Amino acid sequence: xxxxxxxxxxxxxxxxxxxTVYCNSSSVFSSLQWYRQExxxxxxxxxxxxxxxxxxxxxxxxxxxxxxxxxxxxxITAAQPGDTGLYLCAGARNNAGNMLTFGGGTRLMVKP
Amino acid sequence: xxGITQSPRHKVTETGTPVTLRCHQTENHRYMYWYRQDxxxxxxxxxxxxxxxxxxxxxxxxxxxxxxSKTEDFLLTLESATSSxxxxxxxxxxxxxxDEQYFGPGTRLTVT
Numbered sequence: 392x393x394x395x396x397x398x399x400x401x402x403x404x405x406x407x408x409x410x411t412v413y414c415n416s417s418s419v420f421s422s423l424q425w426y427r428q429e430x431x432x433x434x435x436x437x438x439x440x441x442x443x444x445x446x447x448x449x450x451x452x453x454x455x456x457x458x459x460x461x462x463x464x465x466x467i468t469a470a471q472p473g474d475t476g477l478y479l480c481a482g483a484r485n486n487a488g489n490m491l492t493f494g495g496g497t498r499l500m501v502k503p
Numbered sequence: 504x505x506g507i508t509q510s511p512r513h514k515v516t517e518t519g520t521p522v523t524l525r526c527h528q529t530e531n532h533r534y535m536y537w538y539r540q541d542x543x544x545x546x547x548x549x550x551x552x553x554x555x556x557x558x559x560x561x562x563x564x565x566x567x568x569x570x571x572s573k574t575e576d577f578l579l580t581l582e583s584a585t586s587s588x589x590x591x592x593x594x595x596x597x598x599x600x601x602d603e604q605y606f607g608p609g610t611r612l613t614v615t
Contacts, residue, residue: 421602422602424602424603424604426606431608431609432608432609433507433593433595433606433607433608433609434546434593434606435606436603436604436605439601439602439603479545479546481604483602489534489553489597489599489602490536490548490551490561491602491604493545493546494545495543495544495545496545
């Protein structure tokens with residue numbers, strides 16, 4: 392049983408469409424990170440959210456941390472083929488040292 | 504300028520042989536981690552280090568050992584490789600001042 396559930400697991404859309412990826416848990420996190428991973432490479436940090444209700448924008452990507460700090464979402468506006476990849480959320484908890492709990496990932500394919 | 508490098512990037516080995524994977528970092532990260540990534544399982548923590556010569560087990564540590572003789576290097580050893588250890592292995596680092604982890608490019612290991 393994963394502490395962090397990501398949905399959907401797979402998403403295939405056309406260029407220009409919008410999409411939202413969800414990361415849910417019953418646990419409270421002190422912070423939550425989103426990473427993107429491309430084939431043959433390691434995950435790359437996109438953003439960290441810390442405060443409940445926080446919204447961060449990174450160009451066409453909008454990240455939100457739930458008010459109770461148990462869930463998060465990633466919204467991509469007007470997706471482009473360059474957005475294709477595996478998106479991972481990861482949560483940090485106060486009593487877990489410097490370890491992260493990773494979600495299972497959402498594999499996104501954006502077709503031109 | 505890659506902050507975390509891994510070597511080798513690819514390796515094929517036979518069942519029963521010992522294998523050592525190397526992670527080298529130039530970021531002065533205090534914490535370092537070894538993960539394996541498999542389809543359907545996401546990123547799973549094998550071992551981590553919270554300082555030179557200070558290491559501890561993660562959730563999938565059986566069959567693996569680690570060593571950290573200096574800040575820059577974190578070695579992962581498979582004492583006697585098995586086919587179930589065929590995977591992609593990622594090293595990551597964390598400064599200790601925030602929750603973010605920074606990943607290396609990965610090592611693809613195949614045990615035949």
